[in-house]
Every structure is written in C-alpha cells, then in structure tokens.
Amino acid sequence: METADPKEILSILLDFKGERVKEFCERRIRDRITPHGIFAELSAGLDEIGRGFEGKGGTRYFTSDLIVSGRNMKRALAILRPHFPKGGKGRGLVILGTVKGDVHDIGKMIFSVTLESNGFSCIDLGVDVDRAIFAGSVASQRPDILSLSALLSSTLPAMGEVIEELKRRGLREDVKVIVGGHAVTEEFAREIGADAYGRDAIDGLKKCLAFVGAGT
Numbered sequence: 001m002e003t004a005d006p007k008e009i010l011s012i013l014l015d016f017k018g019e020r021v022k023e024f025c026e027r028r029i030r031d032r033i034t035p036h037g038i039f040a041e042l043s044a045g046l047d048e049i050g051r052g053f054e055g056k057g058g059t060r061y062f063t064s065d066l067i068v069s070g071r072n073m074k075r076a077l078a079i080l081r082p083h084f085p086k087g088g089k090g091r092g093l094v095i096l097g098t099v100k101g102d103v104h105d106i107g108k109m110i111f112s113v114t115l116e117s118n119g120f121s122c123i124d125l126g127v128d129v130d131r132a133i134f135a136g137s138v139a140s141q142r143p144d145i146l147s148l149s150a151l152l153s154s155t156l157p158a159m160g161e162v163i164e165e166l167k168r169r170g171l172r173e174d175v176k177v178i179v180g181g182h183a184v185t186e187e188f189a190r191e192i193g194a195d196a197y198g199r200d201a202i203d204g205l206k207k208c209l210a211f212v213g214a215g216t
C-alpha cells in the first residue's frame with residue numbers, strides 16, 4: 001500500500017474550496033486505510049502547518065491556513081463518520097467538551113465518533129466550556145466519564161479547574177475524568193488528578209473501555 005504523499009496532503013488541507021478532501025478520503029477508503037489511519041495522515045499535515053505557523057517549519061503558515069485546514073478536517077470527519085467500524089452496545093455515557101478559552105474541536109469530535117462507534121453514548125458540550133457547565137452537566141446527566149480536551153498551553157489550567165469544581169460540588173467520586181489534546185501530557189494529567197490521559201482517540205477509547213469494565 002502506498003503511503004499518502006505529504007505534499008498532496010498539505011495541498012488538500014490548504015484547498016480553500018474544500019473540493020479535494022472528499023476525493024482523497026474516498027480513495028484512501030478504497031485503499032483499505034481505516035478512518036483513524038486517514039485522520040493520522042491528515043493530522044501529520046496539520047502538524048506541519050502548526051510548525052510553520054509557529055515559524056518552525058520550512059514554509060510559513062498563517063491563521064487563515066489554520067482556519068482552512070481546520071474546515072477541511074471537519075469535511076473529512078463528515079465523510080469518514082459512516083466508515084467507523086461498529087462494536088459494542090450500552091457501554092455508558094460520556095460527556096465531552098473543550099475547556100474554557102479553547103475553540104479547537106476536531107480531535108474531540110474524532111474521539112466522540114470513536115466512542116460512539118464502540119457502544120458509548122456521547123453528549124458533546126462543545127468548545128470554550130466553562131467549569132460550571134461541565135460540573136452542572138455531571139450533576140444532571142450522571143455520566144460514567146467526563147472527557148476534557150485542550151490544544152492550547154494557555155488553556156491547560158482550565159482542565160484542573162474543572163476537576164476542582166467537581167470536588168467542590170462533591171461530584172468527583174461519581175465520574176471518571178479523562179483528558180487529552182495536543183497540549184496535554186501524561187504527567188500533566190497526573191498533576192491535576194485526572195483518572196486517565198489519552199494520547200489519541202484509540203488510546204482514549206481503551207481507557208474508557210477499562211473504566212466501564214470492558215476490555216479491548
């Protein structure tokens with residue numbers, strides 16, 4: 001199987017009309033690459049754009065490039081959603097959200113589709129979610145798992161604040177908390193007292209399955 005050409009990936013992500021991503025996803029599905037495999041190929045392009053945005057890559061990228069590539073990732077998500085393999089049923093409820101100050105949601109949405117296709121029910125609170133909204137939703141919905149996402153270093157503290165808010169309301173023992181996203185590390189997850197860290201959507205799924213007593 002030929003690996004995707006990194007230059008082609010970049011031009012697909014940066015295609016502001018968003019016409020090329022559909023052909024790419026459909027071709028890679030025909031090549032028998034899994035949806036997660038296709039996201040990994042596209043995410044490598046996003047990393048390159050991220051490095052260029054920071055001024056560390058060969059090519060300089062700008063906010064407009066982040067916006068266009070983000071939109072194309074969402075198009076890919078819509079195209080690939082039906083291709084996620086289905087497995088399991090009634091495994092539990094997960095509430096997901098991106099923390100206060102952060103509007104990145106592509107990784108969270110990939111994680112949510114991964115959970116749903118493995119038998120979890122998901123409630124997505126969206127982006128830029130206040131700790132009071134997270135805690136209020138835990139109180140009213142009684143989920144098994146709370147999933148927090150952060151891509152900006154500046155929004156990392158907001159993750160710890162959600163856990164503190166759960167403690168303040170006496171809810172911490174009622175829910176497992178998993179954290180992930182570009183800015184998060186395993187060490188940070190431990191520091192703030194999260195129950196687990198997910199390196200990516202598949203790793204996060206494994207940990208959620210373990211929480212509800214279902215192995216992989």
Ligand code: B12
Nearest residue numbers: 050070103104105106107152153180181182198200201204
């Ligand atoms: C697209 C993008 C945007 C888009 C987002 C569109 C959207 N709807 O999400 C837009 C244009 C909005 C944007 C804005 C900004 N961005 Co931006 N963005 C990116 C970019 C290029 C890709 C992000 C992405 O979607 N990656 C792909 C997904 C699949 O990866 P992921 O989110 O990490 O998720 C995976 C795992 O982490 C995991 N996961 C994610 N969440 C969770 C949660 C759990 C519980 C689990 C288990 C797993 C999990 O699963 C996913 C799949 O495996 C990154 C660069 C990069 N390499 O990440 C920069 C990046 C995140 N952005 C950055 C910056 C600086 C900004 C801005 C501040 C720019 C500006 N000056 O305005 C703003 C901030 C806006 C805000 N307040 O949030 C920086 C952050 C640097 C830092 N360390 O803080 C990055 C790293 C670029 C860079 N290298 O400088 N951005």
